[in-house]
């Protein structure tokens with residue numbers, strides 16, 4: 477399994493909805509996913525977990541959307557293991573410092 481960084485992962489999710497522009501958006505359980513692979517960053521096989529691929533939705537965008545969710549928008553439950561796996565190693569930019577970190 478390659479762990480080389482190629483930009484940003486997209487997402488895979490257990491549910492789908494369409495925004496007002498008709499674009500498929502992730503909902504439900506949302507994982508980070510590298511296009512071209514068949515499992516999530518946390519190691520969940522897409523097929524077995526019945527996750528849909530959202531190649532056009534970046535994980536970083538999903539994280540942002542979750543933090544700014546509008547009332548009535550479908551709920552996303554971001555996978556914490558994927559969040560940890562996708563987090564850059566450099567230290568945070570000063571706000572919201574997190575010290576909890578698993579080895």
Ligand SMILES: [Zn+2]
Pocket residue numbers: 506507508516517518519520555556557558559
């Ligand atoms: Zn995950």
